[in-house]
Amino acid sequence: xxxxxxxxxxxxxxxxxxxxxxxxxxxxxxxxxxxxxxxxxxxxxxxxxxxxxxxxxxxxxxxxxxxxxxxxxxxxxxxxxxxxxxxxxxxxxxxxxxxxxxxxxxxxxx
Amino acid sequence: xxxxxxxxxxxxxxxxxxxxxxxxxxxxxxxxxxxxxxxxxxxxxxxxxxxxxxxxxxxxxxxxxxxxxxxxxxxxxxxxxxxxxxxxxxxxxxxxxxxxxxxxxxxxxxxxxx
Numbered sequence: 001x002x003x004x005x006x007x008x009x010x011x012x013x014x015x016x017x018x019x020x021x022x023x024x025x026x027x028x029x030x031x032x033x034x035x036x037x038x039x040x041x042x043x044x045x046x047x048x049x050x051x052x053x054x055x056x057x058x059x060x061x062x063x064x065x066x067x068x069x070x071x072x073x074x075x076x077x078x079x080x081x082x083x084x085x086x087x088x089x090x091x092x093x094x095x096x097x098x099x100x101x102x103x104x105x106x107x108x109x110x
Numbered sequence: 111x112x113x114x115x116x117x118x119x120x121x122x123x124x125x126x127x128x129x130x131x132x133x134x135x136x137x138x139x140x141x142x143x144x145x146x147x148x149x150x151x152x153x154x155x156x157x158x159x160x161x162x163x164x165x166x167x168x169x170x171x172x173x174x175x176x177x178x179x180x181x182x183x184x185x186x187x188x189x190x191x192x193x194x195x196x197x198x199x200x201x202x203x204x205x206x207x208x209x210x211x212x213x214x215x216x217x218x219x220x221x222x223x224x
Contacts, residue, residue, distance in 0.1 A: 009150070032210045043200060043215040044153075051210035090152060096160075096207055097143065097168065102152035 002027035002093045006101035013081055014109050021076040021104050023065075023091030033074040034092040035065055038103075044090060050074065061085070083110045112137045116201050116216035123191055124224055131186045131219050133201035141204045141211070142184040143168070144176065146197040147218075153200065159184055160207045191223045 005024045013019060025031060032051040036044040048059025055067040065076045074091060086108045091101040114135045123129055135142065143158035145168075155168030159178040173195055175187040184203075188195060199219045204211035 006152075034212060043217050044202075044213075045215075046212045049210065049212055094210070097155060097158050097166075098202075098213055099155070100145075100153040102150060 002031060002095050002099050004091050004093050004099055004101035006089075006091055006104050008104045009102070010105045010107070012107045012109065015083055016080050017108075019076070019078040019081045019085075019106070021089055021091075021106070023074045023076065023101060024072050025074065025091075025093045026072065027093060027095060029095060032094045033065075033067060034094065034098070035059065035063070035074075035076050036090045036092060036100075038088045038090065040087070047076070047089075081106070081108045083108050112214070114201055114203050114214050114216040116199075116219050118219060119217065120220050122222045122224065125192055126190050129188050129191060129221075131188075131199060131201075131221070133184045133186065133216060134182050135184075135203040135214070136182065137203065137205070137214065138181065139203035139205050139214070140181070141207045142178065143202050143213070144174070144184070144186050145200045145202065146170065146195075147200060148197050156186070156199075191221075193223050195221065196223050197221060 003026045007022045034049045035047040038044045050057045050067045058064045088103045090103045117132045144156040145153040154170045157176040159165045201216040202213040
C-alpha cells in the first residue's frame with residue numbers, strides 16, 4: 001500500500017517569505033498526488049492535484065507543486081506567503097483509496 | 111449546494127454507550143470514506159466504501175463499524191466507544207474510485223469519550 005511522509009511538522013515564516021513543504025511517497029505504481037489545506041477549525045480543502053502531464057502543477061491561492069518521479073516527491077511551494085496562509089497542509093496519494101501524510105503546520109507571522 | 115454533511119458537529123459521550131455519526135452526500139458520489147484526525151498523526155483512514163454494499167477496512171478499523179445501504183449515506187458506528195476513540199472525525203466522498211478524483215470533506219465531528 002502507498003504511504004506518504006511529510007518531514008516538516010511545523011514551519012514558521014514571516015510574511016513575504018518563500019515556502020517549500022516537503023512530501024515524499026512510497027509506491028511503485030502510478031500514483032495521483034494531492035495537496036490539501038486545513039484552515040483553523042475547518043475541514044480539508046483541495047489546493048492542487050497531479051495525475052499526469054506537466055509535472056509542475058499550479059493550484060489555488062498562488063500555490064504550486066512539482067512532481068519529481070525519480071525522487072518520489074511532490075513538494076508544495078509558494079513564492080511569497082501571507083498571514084492568511086496560516087493553516088495545516090496535507091500531502092496525499094491516491095491509488096483507489098487516499099492516504100495522507102501527518103501534515104505540516106504553517107504559521108505565518110505578520 | 112453540493113456538500114458532504116456530517117452530524118453531529120460535537121459529541122460528548124461516556125465509555126460503552128453506542129453512538130452513530132451520520133454522513134450524507136448529495137453529489138451521487140460512488141466513493142465514501144471515514145478518517146480520524148489526531149495531532150501529529152494526520153488523517154488515518156477508518157473504513158471506505160467504493161459503492162453501495164461494498165465496504166473495506168482502512169488503517170484503523172478496530173472499534174468501528176460502517177454500512178452503505180444507500181449511495182448517499184455512510185454512517186460510522188461505535189458500538190462501545192472508549193476514550194482512545196476521542197478524536198476529530200471526517201467523512202469524505204469522491205465521484206469515482208479512480209485515482210484522480212479529489213475528496214470532498216464534511217465539516218468534521220469532534221468526539222469526546224469520557
